[in-house]
Each structure stands twice: as structure tokens, then as C-alpha cells.
Amino acid sequence: MSSPALFDFFLPCPRGLEAALAAELAEIAARHAGAAQFEAGAQVPGGVHFRGGWKAGMAANLHSRIASRVLLKIAHRPYRNEQDIYALAAEQRWEQWFSANETLRVDITAIKSPLRSLEFATLRVKDAVCDRLREVSGARPSIDTAQPDVRIFAFLTATDCTLYLDTSGEPLFKRGWRLDKGAAPLRENLAAGILRLTGWSAGTPLYDPMCGSGTFLAEAAQVALNIAPGVERRFGFEKLKQYDVTAWQALKVEALDAKRAARASRADLGIFGSDISGDMLEKARANFERAGLPSIVLKQVDARGMTPPVAAPGILVANPPYGERIEVRGRGPRREVRETRRGDDNEGFRRVHTDAPDSEFFQSLGDALKQRFSGWRAFILTSDRKLPGQLRLRESAKTPLFNGALECRLFRFDLVTGSVKQRPASDTPD
Numbered sequence: 235m236s237s238p239a240l241f242d243f244f245l246p247c248p249r250g251l252e253a254a255l256a257a258e259l260a261e262i263a264a265r266h267a268g269a270a271q272f273e274a275g276a277q278v279p280g281g282v283h284f285r286g287g288w289k290a291g292m293a294a295n296l297h298s299r300i301a302s303r304v305l306l307k308i309a310h311r312p313y314r315n316e317q318d319i320y321a322l323a324a325e326q327r328w329e330q331w332f333s334a335n336e337t338l339r340v341d342i343t344a345i346k347s348p349l350r351s352l353e354f355a356t357l358r359v360k361d362a363v364c365d366r367l368r369e370v371s372g373a374r375p376s377i378d379t380a381q382p383d384v385r386i387f388a389f390l391t392a393t394d395c396t397l398y399l400d401t402s403g404e405p406l407f408k409r410g411w412r413l414d415k416g417a418a419p420l421r422e423n424l425a426a427g428i429l430r431l432t433g434w435s436a437g438t439p440l441y442d443p444m445c446g447s448g449t450f451l452a453e454a455a456q457v458a459l460n461i462a463p464g465v466e467r468r469f470g471f472e473k474l475k476q477y478d479v480t481a482w483q484a485l486k487v488e489a490l491d492a493k494r495a496a497r498a499s500r501a502d503l504g505i506f507g508s509d510i511s512g513d514m515l516e517k518a519r520a521n522f523e524r525a526g527l528p529s530i531v532l533k534q535v536d537a538r539g540m541t542p543p544v545a546a547p548g549i550l551v552a553n554p555p556y557g558e559r560i561e562v563r564g565r566g567p568r569r570e571v572r573e574t575r576r577g578d579d580n581e582g583f584r585r586v587h588t589d590a591p592d593s594e595f596f597q598s599l600g601d602a603l604k605q606r607f608s609g610w611r612a613f614i615l616t617s618d619r620k621l622p623g624q625l626r627l628r629e630s631a632k633t634p635l636f637n638g639a640l641e642c643r644l645f646r647f648d649l650v651t652g653s654v655k656q657r658p659a660s661d662t663p664d
């Protein structure tokens with residue numbers, strides 16, 4: 235019997251979560267894809283490589299909570315100019331994967347590429363693929379940037395071009411159940427990666443006191459109930475000519491069965507959330523309902539007055555309000571400051587912010603943690619490196635993470651009884 239074909243996959247993820255994704259992939263391979271069909275590859279900034287069969291690629295799409303996409307490597311070669319990129323794309327047997335009836339989108343990402351226009355390079359890849367299909371089938375595919383059937387990604391370094399076929403379609407953080415977003419929801423895959431970094435596992439109490447639309451809570455509940463993150467959605471590979479339909483059906487049936495069992499379960503998940511905003515809690519409830527996660531306990535509470543939701547210590551995780559996008563609520567009025575700046579496009583724009591620091595709020599939050607959460611471990615994601623000083627707590631660890639382009643830190647505070655390390659507000663952050 236001939237052994238099934240192996241492919242090279244690359245899974246992009248939020249920067250800072252590469253090791254967490256690699257660990258998750260190894261678990262997915264062991265549980266769903268068959269270890270023999272999976273060879274772990276390098277972790278690089280912003281993603282993880284692996285080699286495996288189609289089943290491994292499909293299982294990664296269905297089960298990865300941390301990856302943003304699963305890209306299938308088609309070709310890789312050094313390049314010097316757009317013509318080299320055109321030639322590489324024109325040589326590939328795209329007709330094996332899709333026909334001219336499918337709509338197409340091409341995207342390019344580059345690090346230190348010498349090319350002057352990435353837009354032109356993108357057009358050259360698109361032309362090469364369309365020319366190739368016209369040559370072999372007599373028809374050119376149409377371009378659809380909004381809802382393409384097939385997506386091709388080109389990745390350029392200073393010297394090399396890699397072409398990928400996207401097997402995911404919509405990015406994987408779109409789980410297919412979120413309707414109601416808060417003002418600044420976390421992406422689902424960042425929330426899932428953070429949960430893994432906290433070391434939380436099902437059965438340990440989990441509390442988000444500024445839960446907004448409930449991303450941490452929904453991700454945790456899906457882990458606890460063994461619900462595959464992609465069970466509600468479709469994937470790009472379903473539009474491709476060759477993928478292992480039998481293996482996909484088996485994976486999907488298994489995931490649907492697990493989801494049905496989860497819906498029937500009356501288990502107490504020990505997952506709790508609160509927020510000062512009743513509107514946000516309504517959004518969270520609607521999301522949980524759609525995701526089949528009705529047993530998450532929610533309460534309207536100002537985080538300064540929060541108390542542990544259960545007697546046993548657990549893990550507290552939150553991304554508090556920050557800056558201009560989303561404000562701390564529940565404190566006295568602040569004076570609005572209006573300023574005019576010049577944007578990149580030289581159009582003046584107005585910015586409104588408030589001039590009082592949030593230190594009062596964070597000091598009270600720190601007090602609540604110290605006084606009422608002994609034995610808990612708290613993990614707080616923020617772009618504000620002065621947070622430990624504001625909370626008057628010394629962090630036990632901090633992990634750099636990117637929330638989109640925003641560089642953040644995940645601070646960990648071990649709230650051990652009687653030995654909470656305090657730090658003065660003036661400590662210099664690094």
C-alpha cells in the first residue's frame with residue numbers, strides 16, 4: 235500500500251503564541267491526525283511550520299484554537315524581481331487544486347523585500363495564476379476580494395518567495411458564532427492562546443471581571459466541553475479539488491457528536507464573568523447562546539468591588555479598558571481634551587480623550603486583588619507597561635504578545651496569602 239502524500243503547512247498566529255501553537259498542534263496530531271502523519275516543524279516569529287497528510291491539515295483547521303490560518307505550501311524559490319515571482323507562480327499546477335470557475339484572491343506579505351511595489355507583485359502573481367489556468371483550460375478565473383473561493387498567499391523575504399494556498403478561507407479566529415461584538419473584543423485565537431499561557435485547565439475556576447463580549451469565557455468553555463472551535467464553520471479546503479473527503483467527514487462527525495454531547499451536558503464549568511456594563515453582558519449572553527454555552531455564570535459588577543465567585547482559588551484573566559478606544563467606567567467625570575493632529579494622509583483629524591489617569595481605578599483593582607483573591611493567579615493583558623505599578627503589585631512574569639499590531643504584555647500576579655509583593659507606583663517599567 236502506498237503511503238499517503240505529505241504536505242508542508244504553515245500556520246500563522248498572533249506573535250508571542252508560537253510555542254503555545256506548537257504545543258497545541260502536537261496534541262491535535264496525537265488525538266485527531268495520527269502521529270505518523272505529522273512532523274513538527276520550525277517555530278518562526280508569527281507562526282509554526284509542520285509537515286503532514288491532508289488529515290493533519292484538516293484537523294488543524296477544525297481544532298486549532300490558536301492558529302489564524304492553515305496555509306499549504308505550494309512553491310518556494312529565491313527571487314530578485316517581479317518577473318521571477320511571475321515565473322514561479324506560472325509554473326505551478328494550480329489546475330490540480332481549483333478550476334477557472336472558482337473566484338480568486340491573492341495577498342502578499344513581505345519582510346525586507348527589495349521590491350518597490352507589493353501591489354504590483356500581487357498583480358503579477360494573480361496574472362500568472364490566471365494565465366496558467368487559461369492556458370490549460372481556456373478560461374480565466376474571476377477575482378473576488380470580498381468572498382473568494384480560493385485564496386493564494388505569497389510571502390516575500392529579502393531573497394525568497396513562498397507561495398501558499400490557503401486551506402482555511404475566513405481566518406480561523408472567526409468561529410462562526412459571534413454576532414455581538416463589544417467595543418474592543420479580543421480575537422478568539424489570542425484569547426485561546428492566553429488561556430493556554432495561564433496554564434488553566436478545565437475544572438479550575440476561571441473568572442474574567444471585565445469580560446465584555448465574553449471571549450475568554452467562551453474559549454474556555456469550549457475547551458472544557460471539548461467543542462472544536464471550527465465545528466460551526468466552513469473551510470477553504472472544501473472548495474478545493476483534492477482533499478480527503480472521507481477523512482474530513484469522519485473528523486466533522488466526531489466534532490458534531492462532541493458538540494451535541496456538550497449541549498446536553500449540565501456540567502458546572504466553574505467559568506465566571508462580570509462587567510460593569512449590562513449591555514456588554516447582554517452581548518456576551520447572546521454569543522454564548524449561539525455558541526451552545528449557556529452555563530457560563532455572568533454578573534453585573536464594578537471590578538473594583540469584585541469578589542471571588544467561588545471559595546476555591548482559581549485563575550483570573552482580563553484585558554482591562556485602555557486609552558481612547560475603551561474607557562474605564564464607574565468613576566467620577568473626567569475633563570475631555572480635544573486636540574487636532576495631522577494624519578498620514580495630511581487630513582487633520584480630531585481626537586478626544588480624557589486627561590485624568592486611570593490610576594485611581596487600577597489602584598482599587600489592585601486592592602481588590604490583594605485583599606480578596608489570595609491564592610488566585612491573575613493574568614492581565616495590557617499595552618500599558620506601567621500596569622503593575624498602577625496596581626501596586628509586583629508581577630511574577632510578563633510575556634510579550636501582539637494584539638494585532640499593538641504590542642502588549644501579559645502580566646502574571648501570584649496572589650499568595652500574606653506574601654503579595656507590593657511595588658511602589660514609581661517603579662520603572664521595562
Ligand SMILES: C[S@@+](CC[C@H](N)C(=O)[O-])C[C@H]1O[C@@H](n2cnc3c(N)ncnc32)[C@H](O)[C@@H]1O
Pocket residue numbers: 416418419420443444445446447448449450508509510511514535536537538553554555556560561562563564
Ligand atoms: C477591553 S474590554 C474587554 C473585552 C473583552 N475581553 C471581550 O472580549 O469582549 C474592557 C471591558 O471592561 C469593562 N469595564 C470598564 N470599566 C469597568 C469597571 N469599572 N468594572 C468592570 N468592568 C469594566 C468594559 O465594559 C469592557 O467590556
